Amino acid sequence: MRPGRRAIIVGAQREELWRRYKAGETILGIGRALGQRQTTIHRVLQATGGIAPARRSRSSRVLSFGEREEISRGVASGHTFRAIAKSLNRAVSTVSQEVVRHGGRPCYRAAQADWAAWESACRPKLCLLARDRELQRIVAGKLKQDWSPQQIAGWLRDQYPGKPEMWVSHETIYRSLFVQARGALKKELIGHLRSKRRIRRSRHATDRGLGRGEIADAISIRRRPAEVEDRAVPGHWEGDLVEGSRGTYIATLVERRSRFVVLVKLSEKRTDVVVDALIKAVRKLPTV
Secondary structure, eight states: OOTTOOOOOOHHHHHHHHHHHHTTOOHHHHHHHHTOOHHHHHHHHHHTTTOOOOOOOOOTTSOOHHHHHHHHHHHHTTOOHHHHHHHHTOOHHHHHHHHHHTTHHHHOOHHHHHHHHHHHTOOOOOOHHHHOHHHHHHHHHHHHTTOOHHHHHHHHHHHOTTOGGGOOOHHHHHHHHHOGGGOSSOGGGGGGSSSOOSSOOOTTOOOTTTTTTOOTTOOOGGGSOHHHHTTOSSOOEEEEEEEOGGGOEEEEEEETTTOOEEEEEESOOOHHHHHHHHHHHHHTSOOO
């Protein structure tokens, strides 16, 4: 890629990006797995507020590309709309409207008609908050008072028990905030959310129970010997890993009695990288 040009993520790689993001992986981890920069991944996520766009699919009720090819052949052969419709087992009006909509008999082409129909079917659909201005005003007012979306959703159900049209889920409020294309809630209201984040994380995206960040066969710190606890004997070290911004890492080693500190800069936080770096650092210590 030439300098100054933005990377484009499409197709299977884009689907893999959203799959990993929904599973709870970090932006940095996704970038490394896909071989893309962290800024590139963040740009894709930020475009839709961290909410994966719904996958488009063709309804079985609309004409398929194969049916449009049959219509094109029938029109070219001079067949009537009724004859074409009968061969496709479709209504005559469906065939006639299809041909008229896409240029008429002289100009109808299956490929162009199929592409135009697919594009015209992609239109922004107003969400509940965009359709109901009164509900939008109430939700925006509560957000300005620093209410959480969960509190607002619960309050609406209690306040309007017999009016389901005034109910809205907290997820709808989040989506209206983070996906600005919905045009329901102003972007400034995001600042009233407690997390302050600009990209939505799905409530299903969690590392809990997946074993991520956990040490296999770990021994609890409560089981360490007494001499370690009271710092009476030198030679016991505590290690930790500090993660900074933009994928920077530092490993720390602290001798418990003397409080002597060793800092090791790391290129990444993989176990083998951390262990090798610490071994090299310890070997540089003076021998007694």
